[in-house]
Amino acid sequence: MVLSVFLRWIFKLLVVLIISQCVCVVYYMTNTHTSRIRLKLCCNATGSLYLTKHNTAVNQKIPYETSIIHTYRVDAALHTLLPEDFPWSGRGLGQCAVVGSGGILKNSSCGCEIDSADFVIRFNLAPVNDSDVGLKTDLITINPSQIRAGNLQKIPGLFAERVSVYGNSSLILPAFAYTFNTQLSIKTLKDLQPIRPQQPVVFFSPDYLRTLDRYWKRRGLKEIRLSTGFMLISMALELCEQVHVYGFWPFDSDLQQRAVPHHYYDQKGPKHGIHAMPEEFLRLLQLHSQGALTLHLLPCS
Numbered sequence: 204m205v206l207s208v209f210l211r212w213i214f215k216l217l218v219v220l221i222i223s224q225c226v227c228v229v230y231y232m233t234n235t236h237t238s239r240i241r242l243k244l245c246c247n248a249t250g251s252l253y254l255t256k257h258n259t260a261v262n263q264k265i266p267y268e269t270s271i272i273h274t275y276r277v278d279a280a281l282h283t284l285l286p287e288d289f290p291w292s293g294r295g296l297g298q299c300a301v302v303g304s305g306g307i308l309k310n311s312s313c314g315c316e317i318d319s320a321d322f323v324i325r326f327n328l329a330p331v332n333d334s335d336v337g338l339k340t341d342l343i344t345i346n347p348s349q350i351r352a353g354n355l356q357k358i359p360g361l362f363a364e365r366v367s368v369y370g371n372s373s374l375i376l377p378a379f380a381y382t383f384n385t386q387l388s389i390k391t392l393k394d395l396q397p398i399r400p401q402q403p404v405v406f407f408s409p410d411y412l413r414t415l416d417r418y419w420k421r422r423g424l425k426e427i428r429l430s431t432g433f434m435l436i437s438m439a440l441e442l443c444e445q446v447h448v449y450g451f452w453p454f455d456s457d458l459q460q461r462a463v464p465h466h467y468y469d470q471k472g473p474k475h476g477i478h479a480m481p482e483e484f485l486r487l488l489q490l491h492s493q494g495a496l497t498l499h500l501l502p503c504s
Contacts, residue, residue: 209359235314235445236307238495240439245418246411249289252438253375253405257288268380268409268427277389285462286393286403290373291442297321299443301436302336311335313449313503320447324435330468331368336450340372344431347376348386350391362391363398371401377431407434424486426479435482436496446496451479451487458500 216277243249251258254265261282264274282376300320302308304327317323317337325343332338343366350362366374374395378388392404415437416429427438432451439446450467457463465473473480491498 235440235495238440238490242418242437246414246437246441247290248438248441251408251411252283252289254408255288255405256282256285258408259285265379266409267382268377268407268412270382273382275379281389282397284389286405296439296443297311297448298445299324299439300337301432301439301446301448302326303432303448303452303453304466304468305331305450305452306465307452307457307500308335308450308467309463311449311467311502313337313499316503317447317449322443324439325369326431326435328365329466335467340369342373342375342435343369343485344370344435345374345376345391345498346431347378347387350387360398360430363395365397366402369402373403373405375405375407377412380412396494419486422447424479424480424482430480430483433486435485442494446447447499448487448491448496450497451484451498452500453484 236447259277259282261277262423263277267273268274299318299322301324302317302361312334314333314335314337318339320339322341323337323339325340327344327346328349331340366440376384376388378385388406394406395402412434415434419429436446436448452463455462464470487496487498490496
């Protein structure tokens with residue numbers, strides 16, 4: 204959805220008003236716990252964020268996230284490659300930093316602050332650096348289209364080198380969002396495991412994503428599909444004691460009226476389509492004002 208210039212400035216004005224009242228962020232335990240309990244009861248990222256041997260059986264039919272017709276049968280070969288269970292099973296993740304790709308992170312000096320978190324989530328193979336976005340990574344998403352565009356599937360060693368900058372972080376792919384993602388995602392897992400066995404490749408559970416989609420649509424968020432960023436912020440609200448969100452900003456200028464790129468790492472513009480970034484951003488502002496998460500929109504120093 205493309206907002207008019209008028210609506211864009213209304214969003215910005217709302218941000219200024221909220222930030223001016225929240226210079227010193229008050230952490231409201233009640234709202235945080237309420238969000239966590241609601242998401243756990245509805246969606247249960249603790250046990251169903253991605254496919255594991257524990258929550259997936261051999262010969263089980265996996266329904267695709269975006270289709271009511273297509274399914275995928277999990278054979279023994281794929282089941283063997285799935286992780287045993289979740290590494291955080293039975294414990295919380297402490298303070299989490301969810302790092303988007305917004306241009307407001309450029310020259311933000313937030314790297315040190317982000318790296319101080321207990322668990323850091325990043326998206327779509329975004330570059331890391333020690334100054335603005337930090338280096339620590341525990342979970343990073345990969346869009347299969349990035350693998351196709353870079354021909355990374357043709358040279359497994361090249362892909363292994365590309366993801367090695369994220370250390371031993373888990374790589375999570377939407378293998379069962381669309382049918383055309385599946386074979387490439389499975390090939391990525393098979394190719395990387397012998398080269399970097401210490402770096403897990405996992406697949407989003409389409410059941411979890413569909414349930415999460417229904418959860419937010421019942422609460423008024425209307426879009427064709429949630430963005431990956433909003434999905435994992437939701438996961439963090441359930442699993443983390445504190446959630447700090449960086450680099451989520453759908454506008455072309457910052458709070459100081461300075462022009463900012465869409466991404467902190469390139470000059471490509473936004474792609475309009477199935478996501479509704481301004482509407483998601485408004486929901487993040489609401490969660491911030493309620494104390495459920497902390498939304499960082501200013502430089503860190």
